[in-house]
Structure formats: structure tokens, C-alpha cells
Amino acid sequence: MSRRVLTTAAALHALLGSGRPPAVLDVRWALGDPHGRDHYADGHLPGAVYVDLDTELAAPPSPRDGRHPLPGLDTLQAAVRRWGVRADQPVVVYDDLGNTAAARAWWLLRYAGLTDVTLLDGALGAWRVAGLPLETGIPAAPAPGDVVLRAGALPVTDADGAAGLAAAGLLLDARAGERYRGEAEPVDPRAGHIPGAVSAPTGENLAADGTFLPADALRERFGRAGAGAATRIGVYCGSGVTAAHQIAALEIAGFEAAVLFPGSWSAWSADPDRPAATGPLPSGSPSAVAGSAGGSS
Template structure:
């Protein structure tokens, strides 16, 4: 299944008789101004989606900082974004798609197959010299998309612990957070015992596009993906882990998301934490 759409492909699609819905999911840890950045300049016709309020349920110790939204809520939002049955959706942010991948994952999990990430994100559109528009456009006509569940696998804390022992559990956070040297937002530092460090940023080339499939496959094979019967991924709060799952799919591997990720694991005092370079 196709994971990415190039800038030239999106340009042609937008000029066609069946344009996709473009979702602008700009978000970054410590920067709550995604909507403002969108208003300053976005792909013409793109709809802004807010990660904290639309792509996640309210935070809780059990669910973590970005729990998955309920299916009914997600369907209502997808219709407000203007998504119609069978329509293609292209998602992007301005950070290598490390945040936009949450929207990609949610819609794919909800059964939509024609959902892709704009390879290179917004910077690739800018670099191609393509136009941006400013302001907040009118609300799009409501869509009629029908969402389901189970399109992509999910695991919980117990499942993540089991995967770390019998399969492969990848930690998609920055290496220094995996090692427990820093922890800027979550209750404890360290990583899930048995998890293997695989920082999300290493999925990308210097220009912000995904590495070629063969390079991604080699990267994950070196982490043990080829020998693992099952693969799981977590990060801080289940956002950049979705980017890792997209990269794994490009490489030919299927992986389950642990949505609560380290934010939920570290909030449970009964769950052990490990520091250092070793799983």
C-alpha cells in the first residue's frame, strides 16, 4: 500500500477532477501555535487539524499524553475536514511528517486505504516553488466518510512488554531520552526493558523525505526486524511512533502501535524502567 505522495504528484492531483483532501497537521513539542503557522501560509485548500484536540483524546495517566480519539469522534472530525467516501487524503506537517503521521495512522487504522504522507512535508512544497495561501479558509463542505477500526494493529502496555521479550519493540524517541539522560515531559526517564532504540529522525534523508525503501529495510533489519515474528513501536506519546510505523511499512514490515507509549508506561509505578544504551 502506498505510504507517500510526492510534491509533483500532489500538484497534479489538486489540478485534477478528483482532488484529494489535504490535511495540515503542523505540531511540535513545545510549540502550541500550529494554527497560527498554518494561517501564515499553507497549501491552497488544505484543512488544518489540531493534534492535541482532534487527533487525540484528553490526556490521562492511563492513556498517556495523546490517547487515541474514539471512533465516533474521529468520524465526526473526518467529516468536518471534508473527507468523502473513497476520496484520497494527503497529510503533512512542517517537521518531516513526524506529527502528521498520527493523522495518517489514525485514518489508516480506521480503514481508509487512500491516505498518504506528503514526502518531504511542507518544506518540499516550498522548495518546489509552489504557491501558498494565507488566512483561515472557509469550512469545507461536510464529508460523508464512514470509518471503522482494525486497519492497523495496536498493542497496550502488557503487549508492549511481551513484544520486548518475544518479538521486537522499537523505541522511536531521541537516543538521549531512550538512554534516560534527559526526560523533558514524562514522569520518569529511561526506556521499556528489552526495547531497542530506533530514533524516528533516522528514517529521513537530509531534505526531510523518507529514506529509500532499501535503506529503511537495512536500518530495521539491523535492529532485528527480519527475525522478529512481531514488531511493536512506542515513543513519548504515540505520535512519532506512527512515523516509525510508516517507515516500517515502506521497508516491508508491519508493526503495532503502543498509543500510550512512554508517557503512560512511566506514569505507572509498577512498570520497570531501564537506563543506558542496552535494551
């Protein structure tokens, strides 16, 4: 069953003044920027709790599991309680990057069984544009929450499963086009993409103001990528972070149960036995598909 994915700035402002305010989580993170907590301190939504993506929304990196493996359930539950989330309390998450980082928290909490979790549409920018108040500094920790998590409410797959989706379903690559094509690879061992995967950059889920495109526009976008005919849809990115944004967009568009490959390209490219395709086509060209043993990446 599809659930509401987004909350507007106006709706959140009203909820914060209601008798049942949501927990608000600030996931200020960007690749290569270690200063998320400082950005949070410079200005965040009233009552928002800072969430560290690298240490609270991911396990330690490894070649097998990638740069942002899923955290263990006990570790995640301890973090969510530390954020003050209570049983049956709505949760709203946001960042300052079009929700491309916040979607990781949205996905993880949904995966762990919480049902009323939404993204602030337009992220922090929408709140600012609406002229709504911000707080500064690092507040005292909230009272501990009591939420109980249960993993498995959303589907995941490993590298073999991702290869299967690329061959007999639809596997979307949510990274920027130049990384998909193998023209640039700033962080992972090899350039290119999983053979058979279709390029669908996360940034194209958003309008110019940072809000998600309307559902019909997203449905048309993913339909052009083959989602309309696919019985199973999987998504990966660099390390399983922005792929969650793609899953949110697919749900807004009406496609349900998209499968996340958490290890994503960071795990796939670290395995020398996994082939890499380059170029704009899903399977690349015959000369562009090879494992590291073939010398082409």
C-alpha cells in the same frame, strides 16, 4: 497487503488540478509549540484544512492512557467529516516537521479503515523547494464530508502487550537516543525506556532534505535493529505520535503490521509498577532496571 505510503510534491500538485483532487490535511504541531493554527495561517497548501493534533487526533490525556490517547471512533469520524473528507476520496497529510506529526493522522485514518491515505514526502519543505504556491489566512470551513470510519484496520497494543513484544518479538523505541538512554526526560514522569526495547530514533528515518530514506536503506536500518528476524514488531515513542512515523517507515521498508502502543512512554512511566531501563542497551544494566519503588528512574 502493503499500500502506497508517500505522495511527492509534484504528484500532489498534479492531483490538486485533476478531476479527483484529494483532501489535504495540515497537521502543524510540535511538542511545546501551541501555535500550529497560526503557522497554518502563515502559509499552507492550497485547499488544505488545518487539523489540531491535541484535540482532534487525541482524546484528553490521563496517566493510564498517556498524553495522546487514541480518540473515540465517533469523535474521530465527526472530525474527519468536519475536514470535508468524502467517501472514497484520497487523503494526503503533511506538516512542517518531516511528517513526524502528520504521521499521526496518516496512522489514525488507516487504523479507521481508510485505504488511500498518504504522507506528502518531504512535508511542507518539499512543496516550498519545488516553488509551488501557498495560501495564507484561515479559509472558510469546507463542506461536510460523509466518510464512515471503522476502527481496527491496524494493530494496537497496551502496556502488557508492549512488554510481551520486548520479550518475544521486537519493540522499537522511536524517541531520541538521549531519552531512550535516560539522560533526559523533558515531559514524562520518569526517564529511561521499556526493558528490552531497541532504540530506533524517528529522525533517522529521514534524509537531510526531510524526505523518507529509500526503502532499501530503511530496510537495512530496521534490519540492524532486529526487524529481519522478528515475527512481530511493535513501536512506541513518548505519547504515540512519532511512533506512527516509525510505522510508516517500516511499511515503506516492506515490514507490515507493526503494532502501535498508543500510551507509549507517557503511560508506561506513569505506572509505578512498570520497570524502567536506562543506558544504551535494551535491558539496561542490573542496577539500571527498576520501578519507582526501587528509586531508580
